[in-house]
Amino acid sequence: MLHRIETSQLELGMFIDDIEASWLESPFWRSRLVLTREEQIEALVAKDIQWVTIDDNKGKGLPSSREPRANAAKSQNSEKRGHIAQPARAVKRRAPSHSQPYIPPPGEQRFTRLTPRERAAEVRKAKGAIKRSRTAVMNLFQDARLGNAVKSKKMATLIEQIANSVAIDPTIILNIARLKTKDEYTYLHSVAVSALMINLARKLRFPEAQIPDIGMAGLLHDVGKISIPDSILLKPGKLDEQEWTTVRLHPQKGHEILLASDGVCDMALEVCLRHHEKMDGTGYPGRLDGDDLSLITRMASICDVYDAITSQRPYNKPQSASQALKTMQSCSGHFDQLILRDFAESLGIVPIGTLVRMDRAELAVVIGESPSDYAAPIVRTFRALDSDLPIVPQDIDTGRKRSRKVISIEDPDDWGFADWSTVSADLLAEEDLT
Ligand SMILES: [Fe+2]
The missing domain is CATH 1.10.3210.10 (Hypothetical protein af1432)
Structure with missing residues (x-):
């Protein structure tokens, strides 16, 4: 079962299923991982990331104490100011289950938004x-x-x-x-x-x-x-x-x-x-x-x-x-x-061959970057998340097509790609599809 908890309640051995932050804010390359080192928890807290979702089927369950470990004082202060810390609660799986409509997290503007x-x-x-x-x-x-x-x-x-x-x-x-x-x-x-x-x-x-x-x-x-x-x-x-x-x-x-x-x-x-x-x-x-x-x-x-x-x-x-x-x-x-x-x-650079999730519930591989903006990846979509079926690959230049966005970097293991290097090499070897 999935549980949404505060990062201050995290313990070693827990499996993080989702981090409530954009991939640019997250301290990790992957969005799902088992916590094996204290530094991983500290990195999340240091980034001011407040909420994560854990999967107790893949790791340790709910924390033994509701009191946040590192941020106890901070939590008490926020309650004094009228902010009540939310208790851990079960949440519905968002991904990779494909039955739920995909809700993208709030977008993040990397730098100053400029008019042309x-x-x-x-x-x-x-x-x-x-x-x-x-x-x-x-x-x-x-x-x-x-x-x-x-x-x-x-x-x-x-x-x-x-x-x-x-x-x-x-x-x-x-x-x-x-x-x-x-x-x-x-x-x-x-x-x-x-x-x-x-x-x-x-x-x-x-x-x-x-x-x-x-x-x-x-x-x-x-x-x-x-x-x-x-x-x-x-x-x-x-x-x-x-x-x-x-x-x-x-x-x-x-x-x-x-x-x-x-x-x-x-x-x-x-x-x-x-x-x-x-x-x-x-x-x-x-x-x-x-x-x-x-x-x-x-x-x-x-x-x-x-x-x-x-x-x-x-x-x-x-x-x-x-x-x-x-x-x-x-x-x-x-x-x-x-x-x-x-x-x-x-x-804001994503390496070639990286597995990413797109805003319209698709998986894609990064194949390059936009000629007009090297921080905007060009991706090749290849799988729909709602149907869980392969789709006709399409190349999307996110620099030119500003309405399309990369939502997160994904861990290939979580999507069943046991040999992602081979899969991504095959996808990259396809001819230019734009
Ligand atoms: Fe030099």
């Missing part, structure tokens, strides 16, 4: 900010090339403009910064990493007072690339071992430049030196492992690689956002996977 005219104005502003940032970063790198100290004060206005644009909608500035020519790659990459780090930092609830330092860390992380000759930096083919040795020196070279400059914050120094370290200790220059990597370094590593593989490079084609996320998820030794999940959520 307001969005056009923001795009113009972002283009201006990027143009100025590109010039400023080029000058900054030029100064460093000539042996002059980096003038960090000049960056403050630029970082403020990037931070303001990201606060309204990060997709605006990132969609523009993604289009880089090979000559301007390093400069626009710095702007993009700065924007990505600011956006991720806000998702992770960094104090707003730290945003300028985080933006600076992103802008300066690759300043050491001035030490790499263009013949290597822009080489269309694969690098030989000697060329790789030169490339691997850029974190230390950059660090030396920044140490000799005034006003460079500690975060920028750290990120510059450590952004190519990996969680499994196989990165460079220090081969530090996860225990020795700071949060800001882990964030920078994700933002750096994401922008690199979603941008046009001399030696490979850009990946889509959802494809890039899938690639990065498979690199478990490289990235902090928990931060990677927050990163995906901060941009």
